[in-house]
Amino acid sequence: MRQKTKTIIAIALPIQVILVQWIGSYPQLVEDYYSNGLYVYISRFLRILFGWIPFSFGDIIYTILTILAIRFIYKNWRTIIKKPLLLLKDIMVVFSIVFFAFHILWGMNYHRQPITWKLGIEREYTIEELVSFTRFIVAQTNQYQEELTGDTISPVHIPYTKKEIFVKTNEAYRHFAKQYPDFTYDHLSLKSSIYSVPLTFMGYGGYLNPFTNEAQVNGVTPKFRLPTVSCHEVGHQVGYSAEGATNFIGFLVASDSDDSYFKYSAYNHALGYCLTDLFYKDEERYNEIVATINMGVKENFNELRDFWKKYENPMEPLFKSVFNTFLKVNNQKEGIKSYNGVVGLMINHRKQQMGHLSNL
Incomplete structure (x- = not known):
């Protein structure tokens, strides 16, 4: 991924946080259009996609990502020490992507009507x-x-x-x-x-x-x-x-x-x-x-x-x-x-x- 693209994705993180808080201040909107709208189709699709697998596919993904993260740090520790801001940007990129995926796929339900x-x-x-x-x-x-x-x-x-x-x-x-x-x-x-x-x-x-x-x-x-x-x-x-x-x-x-x-x-x-x-x-x-x-x-x-x-x-x-x-x-x-x-x-x-x- 190019540094310019990484910078854009990293800058998007605080924007996303503000946007989620703003949308979350309208629980009826979340209830109608996300929890009883978009989320219904997303959740059904994901359950169809992964539900038939007899083991936890998500746990396997977490395991693989953890191994890849450790491997990345091990292989690049010299660069990380010399240029720590690049690692900070990479972390911000990961957080930005995870934040987006979390709220689109499920997390906006935190802001629905009780x-x-x-x-x-x-x-x-x-x-x-x-x-x-x-x-x-x-x-x-x-x-x-x-x-x-x-x-x-x-x-x-x-x-x-x-x-x-x-x-x-x-x-x-x-x-x-x-x-x-x-x-x-x-x-x-x-x-x-x-x-x-x-x-x-x-x-x-x-x-x-x-x-x-x-x-x-x-x-x-x-x-x-x-x-x-x-x-x-x-x-x-x-x-x-x-x-x-x-x-x-x-x-x-x-x-x-x-x-x-x-x-x-x-x-x-x-x-x-x-x-x-x-x-x-x-x-x-x-x-x-x-x-x-x-x-x-x-x-x-x-x-x-x-x-x-x-x-x-x-x-x-x-x-x-x-x-x-x-x-x-x-x-x-x-x-x-x-x-x-x-x-x-x-x-x-x-x-x-x-x-x-x-x-x-």
């Missing part, structure tokens, strides 16, 4: 509503744990393979789309990341590759969690970037599924968020509610705790900090805390559903 607007619900809730909802979630979790194990003391073990869970995730979305057509999902592209172990050390359950539109799941995660993790990552594929929103979508889709294992996974996941929230707001009632949870459910929580504890490392807070900054830069003011926003969404969605039933 899911509260889509479903007509709020996020605020009282402590009493949290207590009531947590009790409801405990009852549902206990019910499906007992149904699946035949007792109250055995943890749930999902008998499906990861591939079967991915297929059932697709089926769950088809079932959910009957009630919410805006969440129609086709051309499955859901895979176990080849970097599942590194993802675990970083503390992540999965991610969406924005350049290939492959939903990547941490394949070593305890299997009882995989249904909601899979539904969460597909939530990113259907165009929602906010983590609280995709946690909520994952819960709705999995709990609406015809499969009891998916329902248990959804309610167990939701219970974890509710209990954490309640612990900080009313520890006394938290303890009262915990005492009503089946031992089998608690065993699954212990399984999850032991899993993450095994991979604890000094670098995890750094990875979380970087991701927190990434989220804040991309229009999620709460950063990594946005994951916890699912509690208010779940509470208010149930209030809305109960209101609809009372009006029938």
Whole structure:
């Protein structure tokens, strides 16, 4: 690539940043013309293109690019030392291209209307509503744990393979789309990341590759969690970037599924968020509610705790900090805390559903 071309591409980076921020200040415009327009066709095309490949093509691309970058630095280190500004220009060129591709292929979804607007619900809730909802979630979790194990003391073990869970995730979305057509999902592209172990050390359950539109799941995660993790990552594929929103979508889709294992996974996941929230707001009632949870459910929580504890490392807070900054830069003011926003969404969605039933 000629230096003149590189200079033009590098100069385009700050222009792109300004342009994205300007367009992002009009969320309805993004909603209508990108999220429900251009992105629908881009994502479908990418899922058709890469979805049939049995392994993560995006992970392979990342690996190759990393090797090429190391090779470039190794072969050109003398020139880099003598002319560091040339390397800076090359870095700016790469950032400019990546920034453009990221926002065209998926990233503009960070600036769409929030899911509260889509479903007509709020996020605020009282402590009493949290207590009531947590009790409801405990009852549902206990019910499906007992149904699946035949007792109250055995943890749930999902008998499906990861591939079967991915297929059932697709089926769950088809079932959910009957009630919410805006969440129609086709051309499955859901895979176990080849970097599942590194993802675990970083503390992540999965991610969406924005350049290939492959939903990547941490394949070593305890299997009882995989249904909601899979539904969460597909939530990113259907165009929602906010983590609280995709946690909520994952819960709705999995709990609406015809499969009891998916329902248990959804309610167990939701219970974890509710209990954490309640612990900080009313520890006394938290303890009262915990005492009503089946031992089998608690065993699954212990399984999850032991899993993450095994991979604890000094670098995890750094990875979380970087991701927190990434989220804040991309229009999620709460950063990594946005994951916890699912509690208010779940509470208010149930209030809305109960209101609809009372009006029938």
